[in-house]
Amino acid sequence: MPATVVVGTQWGDEGKGKVTDLLAKDMALVVRYQGGHNAGHTVVVGGETFALQLVPSGVLYPGTVPVIGNGVVVDPGVLLAEVDSLEAKGIDCSRLRVSGNAHLIMPWHRELDRLTERYLGRNQLGTTRRGIGPAYADKAARVGLRVQDLLDEKIFRQKLDAALKEKNAVLAKVYNRLPLSADEIAGRYLGEYLPRLAPMVADSVGLVHEALEAGRNVLLEGAQATFLDLDHGTYPFVTSSNPVAGGACTGAGVGPRDITSVIGIAKAYVTRVGSGPFPTELGGEEADVLVERGREFGTNTGRRRRPGWFDAVMLRHAVRLNSLTELALTKLDVLDTLPVLRVCVAYDDPVEGRRYQHMPYHQSVLHRVTPVYEELPGWQADLSGATSPGDLPRAARDYVDLLADLAGVPVSVVGVGPGRDQYVRVAA
Ligand code: IMP
Numbered sequence: 001m002p003a004t005v006v007v008g009t010q011w012g013d014e015g016k017g018k019v020t021d022l023l024a025k026d027m028a029l030v031v032r033y034q035g036g037h038n039a040g041h042t043v044v045v046g047g048e049t050f051a052l053q054l055v056p057s058g059v060l061y062p063g064t065v066p067v068i069g070n071g072v073v074v075d076p077g078v079l080l081a082e083v084d085s086l087e088a089k090g091i092d093c094s095r096l097r098v099s100g101n102a103h104l105i106m107p108w109h110r111e112l113d114r115l116t117e118r119y120l121g122r123n124q125l126g127t128t129r130r131g132i133g134p135a136y137a138d139k140a141a142r143v144g145l146r147v148q149d150l151l152d153e154k155i156f157r158q159k160l161d162a163a164l165k166e167k168n169a170v171l172a173k174v175y176n177r178l179p180l181s182a183d184e185i186a187g188r189y190l191g192e193y194l195p196r197l198a199p200m201v202a203d204s205v206g207l208v209h210e211a212l213e214a215g216r217n218v219l220l221e222g223a224q225a226t227f228l229d230l231d232h233g234t235y236p237f238v239t240s241s242n243p244v245a246g247g248a249c250t251g252a253g254v255g256p257r258d259i260t261s262v263i264g265i266a267k268a269y270v271t272r273v274g275s276g277p278f279p280t281e282l283g284g285e286e287a288d289v290l291v292e293r294g295r296e297f298g299t300n301t302g303r304r305r306r307p308g309w310f311d312a313v314m315l316r317h318a319v320r321l322n323s324l325t326e327l328a329l330t331k332l333d334v335l336d337t338l339p340v341l342r343v344c345v346a347y348d349d350p351v352e353g354r355r356y357q358h359m360p361y362h363q364s365v366l367h368r369v370t371p372v373y374e375e376l377p378g379w380q381a382d383l384s385g386a387t388s389p390g391d392l393p394r395a396a397r398d399y400v401d402l403l404a405d406l407a408g409v410p411v412s413v414v415g416v417g418p419g420r421d422q423y424v425r426v427a428a
Helices: 016-024 076-088 107-123 132-140 147-151 153-173 182-200 204-213 245-252 284-293 312-322 363-368 394-407
Strands: 003-008 029-032 041-045 048-052 065-068 097-099 218-221 259-267 270-272 306-308 326-330 340-349 354-356 370-377 411-415 423-425
Touching (some): 003 312, 029 204, 097 204, 153 182, 204 218, 218 245, 245 312, 312 394, 340 363
Parallel strands (some): 003 218, 029 065, 029 218, 065 097
């Protein structure tokens, strides 16, 4: 009964989409377990680029059922627009299923996300302003609306009216904004979205367990990543859900023993978007090389990502938090032109005079540490055509081996370009 989790080990944008796509062809089900359309997966198939936000990557394979799990927050307008754009490219989305227990992103969530960020001023989190945080906050406060509420007009109207009573007061009295109209929202959600969404609404937990009981493969796909996790990331510069592998249990409705492997996705260097500490952050020319060669601009918001050297302290923490069984290393080719590469193997805290091999728990320490680097020669060769381990130059293999050694987990796949076939399998 094999369930596999795919989880990002850094701050997102590790190239999970490509690895998920690689695995998805052997899966009966691909289930997204958290996040919303703050995520952006890019998959390049036959020269055509598919930018997926909410729809799990499995949609690109006719034999796979893509499922949006209960742990996801769904903006139905965005979901339907994504379905339209996939279908315009000839992708059949009729197999897509959406959990009835997933929470809906409502218009006030988007509005409040923008307003609270603006009010934070210089302290803003740099959210994607998609309403993700406010939607999860309402879920925890037990005033959220769920996908299944759309199926009963009376219940939907009751919950909508109750929510708006409070939200409109906040919008008007705290933020000096105009109130939102319940009739307008009900018209859009029930009149426009529901007819198209209704056939997709499903008991996603039932689907997952039927597949597992039949011995079929299930992929549990995380969005964002370990260091954006609400509990384990660099709080408060995090997302509002749990991308770590444990989040797959709650967000898809499986127990820990259902999960047989956990694949951590690590980019060959590190990037982050938005604010927050970043010990190995780079400036200058090397930063420009990583951003330009790696096309490090948000799939979602177009923002330039902050680049840095590979951080093995973070990786070791990700191994612990997710109980990773293997690693997929992505975008190794981005490093092709660099003469010297650095890998952070520990942090030095100048105040305590202490060296950290593992992630310091206290945020003040993380803000002030300096990285301890191991230096390696670059390979200065084009990796983009590599298809087997023998095609990788010695220096590239040494780099991959060093990361695997520092993690204590084998690297099974190395990505060498954006195309679906641009990867090298390095271990069984
Ligand atoms: P939110 O998820 O929109 O609330 O944003 C919270 C933080 O997570 C911000 O720093 C975002 O830039 C970051 N974030 C959210 N989704 C992604 C993602 O898919 N990749 C990278 N960063 C993300």
